[in-house]
Amino acid sequence: MLRFALLRLLWAIPTLLLVIVLAFLMVHAAPGGPFDAERALPPEIEANIARAYHLDEALPQQFARYLGGVLRGDFGPSYRYRDYSVSELIGNAIPVSMKLGALAMALAVLVGISLGTLAALRQNSALDRLMMGLAMTGISIPVFVIAPLFILFFAVKLQWLPASWSGSTSAWRLLLPVVALALPQIAYIARLTRASMIEVLGSDFIRTARAQGLGTAAIIRYHAMKPAMLPVLSYMGPAIAAILTGSVVVEEIFGIPGVGQFFVRGALNRDYTLVLGIVIFYAALVILLNLIVDVLYGFLDPRIRHR
């Protein structure tokens, strides 16, 4: 198990390097530069700025300089937020995004699994159909539709909750964004759980358990839950990716100062270093989380552990 984890970690190095190279080439290939504006700069001033940020050097030289910095943990100065380094910007944004993502994930897992199990037990009942219908709706409605509706209803009409992150300093400011972000995941996890639970409940060892006189609650808890969770667990990787990308939208709509918002603004402003820094961060995060899921999988399914 340990060897497996270490090997995966080693593989992460060339993967990350490849991500850096590709991202570097792509941001520099995008038309326009970080300092272009409708109000074009006089050539002498443009030259002064290019010199200050080493943009006058050849691309390979710029890349070597950048990579050298990254290896020392220095992601360079932001080209737009000229007083801040990329590390400062990302460092400020990570706790906010983490809080949002972790809460949404926890909510999605708790509610999704409960609903899915309930639906599986009442298979083909009205309740099952209702829940699966809602789940289908939840998957289909994109975040950028549901979030503004939430704001309109709960913040503008009822005025129960703040319309934005900076509209309040209380914890309630997180409620709408977390629910908006979790909703599609709740729906997906509920459907997955239901399908997998129904399959498990139909298998021989569950029939044996029933024959031994065990009640439904006990069967679910002791026998069915663990195998039924395998597909859900392997969905965790994609779910985390979906929450990460979803948070870009949610952060934008609720004005949450997280990594996603900086990513979008950075790309539009051609803030090369900021975009690269966030790409590296996201790549590292996805690699790490996938590794964790793989290790957990080994724990839940002995067949993988012993292979």
Place this chain on the structure above:
Amino acid sequence: MSAGQRRTIRVAIILLACAFAAFIYLSATEPQGAAGTVLHRGNGPEPESLDPHKSRSIQAADVLRDIGEGLIGYSPDGELIAAAAEKWEISEDGRQYDFWLRPAARWSNGDTVLAEHFVFSFRRLVNPETAAFYAQALADIENAAEIIAGNKAIDGLAVEAPEKFHLRIRLRNATPYFLGLLTHPSAFPVHPASVGQYGDAFAKAGKLISNGAYKLDSWELGSVIHLSRNVYYWNNAGTAIDKVNHYVTPEPQVELNRYRAGELDITATVPPEAFAALRQGRPEELRVAAYLGVYYYGLNVTRAPFKDNPALRQALSMAIDREVLTEKIIGRGEQPAYSWVPPGVINYQAIRLPYADMTPAERHAGARRLYKESGYGENNPLEVEIRYNTSDTHQRIALAIQSMWRETLGFETTLINEEFQVLLANMRNREITQVFRSSWTGDYNDAHTFLQVLQGGNPSNMSGYVSEEYDSLMRRAAEQTDLSRRRLYLEEAERVLLADHPVIPIYFYVSKHLVKPRVRGWGDNVLDYHYSQHLSIAE
């Protein structure tokens, strides 16, 4: 599964629930600040820096006008008024400016604002190592251009402090709009001691020392900038509001929701799609005012089909019904543009295109005649592309103009929408652009800020327009010390420009804000500057 395992799982679930609750609890950060009046302003996209020499956005300037102060400022109605300087004298030849600072002016740490601080700041602005976007703002000062280009030492800048509160500036030419330039944040002073101590990081919260009515308390990146009263400010007694929050509101629709939810007192703008409903529903909160900005279509005059073909350029301009665009397509109070310099500019009477007062039928007939003269017709129609940056408003205007050209002149136009940076790159290269959407907003209230754009060699001259006559009129205007003679040269220059049609002015912008009735002292002005120190809150 054993009983132990069962317990573990149950504990895990409880822990998970607790973690959830804890997260919610922990995210409740600091409590609301102490009592006092607080103004909540939507400020649009996030300012990039509060270092007056490193910022350039309108949003940064809006915050900087609250926390800093130049020699000269603006009144709520947009008139030039004394600010850090209490009086000034201009020499006969218009090339020497003497300012006397207010002895009562203070930095936010209590230090006195001295003339030498301005010397330090102006030198820092033009220093090539600062790499300031707006270094050009002071290029009219003697030796400034040479210093920016790296050909002269920074102490050669003709700004000096003969006495503690006496600042003397010598200019290359008489520059009648120089006082206007000094209102720009790039001409605000920076606190020399803290720049010395913190270097380029001096403009961050906790370090920034400024000389305006407010000081920077904190900056939550991506969210909000908190300001509070600078108790040392010379006019602190005349400042009503205690705290000002500038919120980051890049999306107008989101900003509107926040305004409606009661989180904002003032919005940075109004989303186009909500404008009509707001005019009905909240007419007393909607503030629309003329703005020093022109929305235009540029024509690339360095390539076919517009190269050496002013008749064709004029035909395209005449075929556009500007009133239809402003009233039917946009409908937010914008004014049709028949000149390059907007109305409302001081010391200037904007020249109008000769066909401004024709009836649509007359204009269309004229357009068709010119179109034919320039070698196009039914059998040989023009083919042209309009490039614009992705936006609903730009698209609707482009579609309308496409159909106006089709109906009046009978040719087809290809619409190409591009991301803003892509469009900018294409405009600068002048290789594939034909017709492109752009805009220009004034940095100061003078015709020069508009007319200089189309001088040959100006980097913002995206049309590639070069006219000996125009450039020489602009040069001669710059040499005039007599305002009325200068004005004649500038007006003549605009006449030449309009006749050549390197650009098609379409409409003049308006500023649009929602302002809560509790906010008092709001003045409409063409620069759209609204200093928080001029506002108050009625409870």
